[in-house]
Every structure is written in C-alpha cells, then in structure tokens.
Amino acid sequence: MRRKIFLCLSLMSLVISGCFDQTTIEDISAALVLGMDLDDQGDLLVYMSSPVFNKEAETKEEVYQVKAVSLRNSRNSFDERVMGLSSGSKTQIFLIGKRLLKMKNWDKYLDPFYRDPKNTVTSRVVAVDGAVKDIIFDKPVDKSRLPLYLTKLIDTAAQRNLIRRTTLQEFRGQMVDKGRTPWIIELAKGKMIELKGSTLLTKQGQYQLSITQYETELLRILEGKREGDYSLTLPVSSKAAHDKKTYASFSIPVLKVKKRVRYKGRFVFNIDVKLKFGLGEQVIPLGVEINSKELEKNIQNQLEKDLNQLIHKLQKNKVDPLGLGLYARAYTYPEWKKNQDHWVDSLAASKINIHVDAKIKSMGTMR
Known part of the structure; x- marks a missing residue:
C-alpha cells in the first residue's frame, strides 16, 4: 500500500512540474x-x-x-x-x-x-x-x-x-x-x-x-549515392547530323561508382562510373537517326569529359568536396598521415583518372 501511495505521489509531482515548466506556442x-x-x-x-x-x-x-x-x-x-x-x-x-x-x-x-x-x-x-x-x-x-x-x-x-x-x-x-x-x-x-x-x-x-547546378549534379554522380532522380541534358555529336547541334535528355536509374587509390610518389585515384540511363528526349535534325550504340558512346564520352573538367577545377582551387581524402586515409594511411595537414595541396598534385561506362536501359515507350 505504501509503495502505491509513493508511486502516485511521484507521478503527481512529475505532472505538476511539467505544467509549471511548459511554454505555450x-x-x-x-x-x-x-x-x-x-x-x-x-x-x-x-x-x-x-x-x-x-x-x-x-x-x-x-x-x-x-x-x-x-x-x-x-x-x-x-x-x-x-x-x-x-x-x-x-x-x-x-x-x-x-x-x-x-x-x-x-x-x-x-x-x-x-x-x-x-x-x-x-x-x-x-x-x-x-x-x-x-x-x-x-x-x-x-x-x-x-x-x-x-x-x-x-x-x-x-x-x-x-x-x-x-x-x-x-x-x-x-x-x-x-x-x-x-x-x-x-x-x-x-x-x-x-x-x-x-x-x-x-x-x-x-x-x-x-x-553550377549541372556541376553539382556531376559531383553528386561522383559521390555515387542513389538518392532521388538524375535528369541530364547533354550535347550529342553525330556524323549523320553533319555537325548540327543535337541533344539527348536522360535519367539515371542505375548508378555504381567505385573509387580506388594508391600512392606512387603522389596519390593516384581511379574512379569508375557505371550507369544505365533511360532516354527521355532526343533533339536531332529532321531525318537524322542515331543508333543506340552511337548514343551510348557519345553520352559516355561527354560525361567523361565533363567529369574530368570538374575534377581539374576542384584540384586547381584546392577543394575536396568529394572527400577523396577519406579514401586516401582508409587505403594509404602511412602516406595520408604525412599529408593530412596539407591534404588539399596533395590533392592538387594527385592524378585522378575517371572512366565512364554508360549503357542504355530504356529508349522510352516510342522509338
């Protein structure tokens, strides 16, 4: 009985103190x-x-x-x-x-x-x-x-x-x-x-x-995280188009990014980007056709070019938003330890290779 009374008093004190401490919106x-x-x-x-x-x-x-x-x-x-x-x-x-x-x-x-x-x-x-x-x-x-x-x-x-x-x-x-x-x-x-x-x-x-927003999308791709949608529009060159401007818009439902690092006098990074894309729009001159293999190759080359330009821009400005230093620390720790206090300088001197493998997953409901 005493235990029940003590429990009731304890609960009452909590309720009362809560009422005194509350603040209305x-x-x-x-x-x-x-x-x-x-x-x-x-x-x-x-x-x-x-x-x-x-x-x-x-x-x-x-x-x-x-x-x-x-x-x-x-x-x-x-x-x-x-x-x-x-x-x-x-x-x-x-x-x-x-x-x-x-x-x-x-x-x-x-x-x-x-x-x-x-x-x-x-x-x-x-x-x-x-x-x-x-x-x-x-x-x-x-x-x-x-x-x-x-x-x-x-x-x-x-x-x-x-x-x-x-x-x-x-x-x-x-x-x-x-x-x-x-x-x-x-x-x-x-x-x-x-x-x-x-x-x-x-x-x-x-x-x-x-x-830019496009460069941010590229950075997100290099992160390799499949969160939300990717919707890109890229220029696509074609011999059949006789150097006229052609564009392709596509989404990326499948994305895999693998980063590797080694040390040979400097840090060497290899970033492999594998993706499958779904074609959402193709803006080409009337009467011109681009086959799927040519489209894959063109998108692959353009993405590889843009990603490399972005990486060089980051190296030139000595910033590492991608967190490549995390991989250097994980896989080349002795060298990382020597360079950790001036990592961005080491990154600027690093060699970074990016390879893109792009495959078509879908050409849309109409071809």
Whole structure:
C-alpha cells in the first residue's frame, strides 16, 4: 500500500512540474529562418523570420534584423522586438551572406547551435550570393511564407540532385574532418529567389568558388549515392547530323561508382562510373537517326569529359568536396598521415583518372 501511495505521489509531482515548466506556442517566436551577414563596416548582422500565431494579427510572419557581436548575443535584441521568447529549436534554414563567407573561421558564430541542446542541428545551411537581407525581407505575393517556400524549394531541388542538402550537423563534420572540405547550397535573389548550385569552401570555411547546378549534379554522380532522380541534358555529336547541334535528355536509374587509390610518389585515384540511363528526349535534325550504340558512346564520352573538367577545377582551387581524402586515409594511411595537414595541396598534385561506362536501359515507350 505504501509503495502505491509513493508511486502516485511521484507521478503527481512529475505532472505538476511539467505544467509549471511548459511554454505555450503563443509565447514563443520560433526562428524558422535565421541569417547572418556583415554590414559595410564589417559588423555582424543577424536576421530572424518567425511565424505569428496570434489570430488577431494581420501579418502572419515577423522579420527582424539586429546588429550583434555573436549569434547568442542577438537573442536578447530579438527578445526586445518579437512577441515571444525567440527559439532556435525549429530552425529550418540558415542563410549565410557572401561577405561573411569570405571571412576565415566564420563558422565559430554557429557555436550556440552545437552547444545548446534546445537548438536544432538539422537546419539546412545555405550560402547567399549577395546580401541576406535581399532574401529574408522578400515577400512574393504568389508564394507561401518564406520559411515554407525556401524549405520546399530546397527539398524538391535535392530530389532532382540539383543541389546537395547540408545540415548544420553535416557541415560541422565536413569542417572538422581533414579528409574533405565543406560544400553548401547557394541561392541568389534576382527577379526572384532561385537556386544557383553550390558554394565550395576551404578548410577554414572561407568561400573559394561556386559551381553550377549541372556541376553539382556531376559531383553528386561522383559521390555515387542513389538518392532521388538524375535528369541530364547533354550535347550529342553525330556524323549523320553533319555537325548540327543535337541533344539527348536522360535519367539515371542505375548508378555504381567505385573509387580506388594508391600512392606512387603522389596519390593516384581511379574512379569508375557505371550507369544505365533511360532516354527521355532526343533533339536531332529532321531525318537524322542515331543508333543506340552511337548514343551510348557519345553520352559516355561527354560525361567523361565533363567529369574530368570538374575534377581539374576542384584540384586547381584546392577543394575536396568529394572527400577523396577519406579514401586516401582508409587505403594509404602511412602516406595520408604525412599529408593530412596539407591534404588539399596533395590533392592538387594527385592524378585522378575517371572512366565512364554508360549503357542504355530504356529508349522510352516510342522509338
């Protein structure tokens, strides 16, 4: 009997303490989008976009900009302006302006998200080609709220492998691992908000270069992960077309990538890309026919050419978003250990061979 009474009292104390600690949604300003940038004087600007849950409010989203010395310090300034206690537990998008990206070790500003368990580390890190304010204060009349719009824009593009989603947790892993360099989504504001491709960073988190959506797709292919769809359009040369422009669009339902590495005075990588593609469109001059073997060979040669150009571009800029250093560490550890502190220099001097084997899986319902 005493045990039952003790159990009941314990449960009651838990319920009561839970009631005292709870916070209603009306008392919280959930920062669904956060942004960081630098002003003309080099001071840190922090932006926040959060939904308004008050049914009497005409505006259903509040957006603020504050000047602060750190991300944690900005919370006090936001709490002076927003209708509830600002919280980073539901942050979906983290926007980083290009001015800030050009600073070394800017990622130290993200420290509160890695220390405070109330903050999330699943938000998507996004580079802004321009000023963050151009994105976060944008209110297109034909789109949903900015947090929902940006999240949907990024997730649908990721399904097509036009970009690679990088969360805060993944970004930290890329920063601390000596065998790779970070890469994040890039977007810009012109007439409308649009995804531009990817931003590649140095080991210090500093902006190095941008690559297009097509180059991002190629990088995703070299990763070898079958996630979502691949939809490519490539120029296809043909003797029958007499040098006229011809194009083929195709998907890649089957993809296998094998990476091997050895050390012979320098690191030598061999990357074999095997894929089967389904033809979705063929734009050729009237009366011209390209047989399947010729099409396979043309796509294989074009992909091999584009992949090699991309690899040379990465080597020239001394970045390793593909994580080839991970393979060097796994299979040539003694040599890797000597080069780990200057891996990107070793990568730039490496020989990287890419071979593509492309086969037709489907020509479509009509030929």
